[in-house]
Amino acid sequence: MENILELNNITKNYEAFTLNQVSFACPQGSIMGLIGPNGAGKTTIIHSILDVIKLDGGSVRIFGKDRHDLSMEEKAQIAVVYDDNCLPAYLAAKEIGKIFQRIYPNWDAQIFQEYMERLEIPQKTAVRDMSKGNKIKMNLAVALSHHPRLLILDEITSALDPLMREEILSLFLEFIEDESRSILFSSHIITDLEKIADYITFINNGQVVFSKEKDELLYNYTLVRCKASAFHEIDKNELIAYRAQESYVDILIEKESACKMPPNASLTEKPTIEEIMLILAKGEKV
Amino acid sequence: MRGLLIKDFYNLKKTMTVYVIMTIILSAYCAFTNKSSFVSINPILIFSTTITSTFSMDNSVKWDKLAVPAPLKRSDIVKSKYMLLLLIIAVGIGTGTVFALPVIFTKAITITAFVNMTLFSASIALCAGSLSLAFLYITHRGPEKIELIIIFAYAGAALIVIGFAKLLNLAAAPLDFNKIILSLINLLLVFLIFAVSCRISIRCYDNCDIC
Numbered sequence: 136m137e138n139i140l141e142l143n144n145i146t147k148n149y150e151a152f153t154l155n156q157v158s159f160a161c162p163q164g165s166i167m168g169l170i171g172p173n174g175a176g177k178t179t180i181i182h183s184i185l186d187v188i189k190l191d192g193g194s195v196r197i198f199g200k201d202r203h204d205l206s207m208e209e210k211a212q213i214a215v216v217y218d219d220n221c222l223p224a225y226l227a228a229k230e231i232g233k234i235f236q237r238i239y240p241n242w243d244a245q246i247f248q249e250y251m252e253r254l255e256i257p258q259k260t261a262v263r264d265m266s267k268g269n270k271i272k273m274n275l276a277v278a279l280s281h282h283p284r285l286l287i288l289d290e291i292t293s294a295l296d297p298l299m300r301e302e303i304l305s306l307f308l309e310f311i312e313d314e315s316r317s318i319l320f321s322s323h324i325i326t327d328l329e330k331i332a333d334y335i336t337f338i339n340n341g342q343v344v345f346s347k348e349k350d351e352l353l354y355n356y357t358l359v360r361c362k363a364s365a366f367h368e369i370d371k372n373e374l375i376a377y378r379a380q381e382s383y384v385d386i387l388i389e390k391e392s393a394c395k396m397p398p399n400a401s402l403t404e405k406p407t408i409e410e411i412m413l414i415l416a417k418g419e420k421v
Numbered sequence: 422m423r424g425l426l427i428k429d430f431y432n433l434k435k436t437m438t439v440y441v442i443m444t445i446i447l448s449a450y451c452a453f454t455n456k457s458s459f460v461s462i463n464p465i466l467i468f469s470t471t472i473t474s475t476f477s478m479d480n481s482v483k484w485d486k487l488a489v490p491a492p493l494k495r496s497d498i499v500k501s502k503y504m505l506l507l508l509i510i511a512v513g514i515g516t517g518t519v520f521a522l523p524v525i526f527t528k529a530i531t532i533t534a535f536v537n538m539t540l541f542s543a544s545i546a547l548c549a550g551s552l553s554l555a556f557l558y559i560t561h562r563g564p565e566k567i568e569l570i571i572i573f574a575y576a577g578a579a580l581i582v583i584g585f586a587k588l589l590n591l592a593a594a595p596l597d598f599n600k601i602i603l604s605l606i607n608l609l610l611v612f613l614i615f616a617v618s619c620r621i622s623i624r625c626y627d628n629c630d631i632c
Contacts, residue, residue, distance in 0.1 A: 185490040188630040211492040221487040223428055223478065225435040234431070237424035238491050262482075 137199065139163045139285055139317040145183050145193035152341060154179045156193065159336045159346035161285075164314030166307065168332035168349070169321040170408070172416055176341040177321040181289050184319070185215055197285060211239050214283035218290035220270040222277065224263035228256065231277060239281035247280035254302070267294040275303065279310070286310060286318045292327050300324075304331050325409040329353075335408060339416045349408070358406035358414075359386040359396050368397045371421055378418030387414045425488065425501035426508070429475045433509075436474060440467055448520045457529035461517035462542035466575075468513040469546035472506045473553050473567050485631045496623045499558065503619045506550040510543055517542075533601060540604035541582065544611045549578035551611075551618035558622035561629060585610050 140161040147154040154176045161167040169177050182188040184195050186202060195202040198209055222231055228251055236242045251258055254272040262270055271294050278286060286307075292300050307318055308331055322328055328335060329349070336346040345352075361369065366377075366384045373392040378385045387406065388396070396403065406414075444467045451459040479485060488498050521535050530538075553574040589603045 182486075182630075182632060185486075187486055187489050187632060189628065207492040210490070213490055215487070215490050217483075217486060219483070221483050223432055223484065224482050225478070226428075226431050230431045234424050234428045237427055238493065240492065 137163045138196070139198060140167075140184065140319060141196040142180070142184070143194045143196070145180070145195060146191045147179055147183060147188060148191050152176070152179075154183070154341045157338070157341070157343050158193075159343055161317050161319055161334065163317055164311055165333040166311060166318040166320055166331050167334045167336060168325075168328035168408075169319060169336050169338065170323075170325055170328065170412055171338035171344075175338045177338055178289055179341075180338065181215070181287055181319070181321060184287065185213070208240065211241050211281060212284040213287070214278035214281065214285070215287040216271065216274045216278045216289065216291050218271075218293065220262055220274060222262050222270075222274060225261050227261050228258040228273070231262070231273070232280075235277055235281065242281045244280075246282075247276060250276035250279055253306075254299075268296065268299060271295060272299070272303075279306075284316050286316070288318065288320045288322075290321055290323060292322055292324050300327065307331055325407070325412065329408055337412055337415065344415050352408060352411060353405065355390050356406055356411060357388050357390050357392070358404050358410055359388055360384070360402040360404075361386065361396075365397065370395065374421040376414045376418045376420045378414045385410070385414055385418070387411060387418075422493070422497045422501045422504065425493070425498060426505060428484075429501070429505050432475055432478045433471055436478075437471070440471060443467055444516070452520075452524055452529075455529075457521075457524040458534050458538050460524050460530075461514075461521040461535055461539050464516035464520065465510060465513035465539070465542040465546050468509050468516070469506065469550050470571055470575075472502065472509060472550050473557070473571055475502070475505065476557055477567055483632065489631055495627050499623045499626045500619065502554055503551075503615070503622075506547070506554065506615075510546050510550070513546065514539060514543060536601050537604050540601070540608050541586070544582045544585075544604070544608045545575070545578045547608070548581055548611045548614055549574040551615040552577055555618040555622055558625045561625075581614070582607060582611065 138160040142160070143158050144156040145154065146156055152174070157176070157180060169180065171177050179188065183190055184197070184202070197205060197213065200209070223234070232244055232247050236244060254276055256269055256272050256276060257265065262273060265273065271291050275291065292303065295303060304327060307320070310316055311318060320328065320332065332349050334347065335349050335352055337344040356375070360383055362383055363379065369386065373388055373395050375387045375389065377387065444464045447463045447467070448460050451457065451463065485498065489495060517539060524530050525532060525535055553570050556570055556574065585607045586603070589606055593603055
């Protein structure tokens with residue numbers, strides 16, 4: 136499958152933070168979930184992809200081309216929604232539509248109207264007078280109304296109520312039904328990504344911890360929860376990472392290693408992505 | 422670039438009322454207090470300050486984070502602001518001319534004085550706008566410093582334009598040039614500042630991180 140987005144060793148240095156040689160790829164027709172704790176570098180990655188910040192190293196390829204070689208028509212096929220409103224705050228839907236019609240050659244006023252209605256966005260209210268959820272929905276309607284092939288979302292679902300989140304997640308699934316499109320979806324709400332993502336990239340301290348197919352993550356790993364007193368009996372060579380709690384230890388292992396765990400390693404279960412992230416980010420890697 | 426200009430136009434439309442009221446009051450004051458020659462300059466100078474308001478409005482929502490990934494060149498984003506400055510000054514000149522018509526008809530000022538004052542204030546507005554925009558792009562300063570920028574830009578612009586006028590008067594004294602031609606030359610010199618400012622701003626914006 137062709138990659139719609141490729142990051143190759145991208146590096147960005149700040150005084151207090153470094154995005155260090157980040158590489159991953161998002162195949163066409165898929166949703167890539169970008170997860171990681173606050174300050175891990177998710178937004179910096181998104182800014183790098185969009186050329187909002189200048190890279191100190193590495194390259195970004197979109198639609199198979201270096202980001203800087205994209206034509207205006209290709210740039211028009213990229214859309215982004217941030218976690219806060221970026222649209223002119225004093226304006227309402229009609230005026231915003233007129234602005235973007237003149238910025239995006241592929242702007243579709245009818246689709247914009249349809250999204251406004253489907254997402255129940257007040258059309259005569261200025262953006263600044265909207266609720267946070269409606270602001271995000273308005274930004275999303277704008278992003279989807281110029282027929283993007285690559286949709287980049289930065290923590291947008293946290294401002295939405297569960298019902299609207301559900302609606303928007305189904306909208307994303309519709310979006311990638313056309314297999315030429317992809318979504319890069321950064322989110323804290325990992326359950327959302329568990330529902331819709333095909334791939335998960337986990338970023339911690341400015342580095343990629345893993346970038347894998349979601350199913351591979353969910354089915355290839357096993358979580359073992361054992362008593363702290365029994366932890367020393369476990370062969371450490373079988374572990375990927377572990378996280379010691381007060382009276383027990385959460386251990387992440389390959390599925391095949393589950394049978395090698397001692398019988399008193401009490402509980403063996405399928406981990407959620409959140410549990411995998413927590414053990415890898417906060418625990419000890421072996 | 423048209424989309425960016427329309428965005429600024431809509432934004433200004435929402436906030437223009439205060440500026441229009443201020444302009445009318447000041448112009449009326451000038452007309453009724455024997456300061457008729459200042460009637461035409463108020464709209465030009467007051468309207469031109471709104472260029473920095475468009476910056477505040479953009480910054481408050483981090484508009485550039487949407488504009489940079491859009492099918493626009495970074496240089497177009499900068500050029501649109503400079504283009505807007507020219508349009509605002511043109512609107513100011515148009516409004517100033519309308520305001521000045523009664524005082525011209527009543528012969529409170531001569532047409533020469535009106536043209537001279539218009540060219541002079543357009544030069545100050547263009548110079549101040551160019552200085553403000555260059556400062557904003559070079560320093561990446563947000564709206565928190567905008568009032569200071571306006572004060573320094575207009576003070577600096579007045580000094581520059583008056584300085585140019587004095588130099589031109591000195592240089593042209595033996596040639597006995599028409600004052601309007603000297604004002605036009607002054608405006609052309611300010612256009613040079615405008616062009617240099619635009620070029621510097623494009624270079625800075627091309628290489629900067631937006632957030």
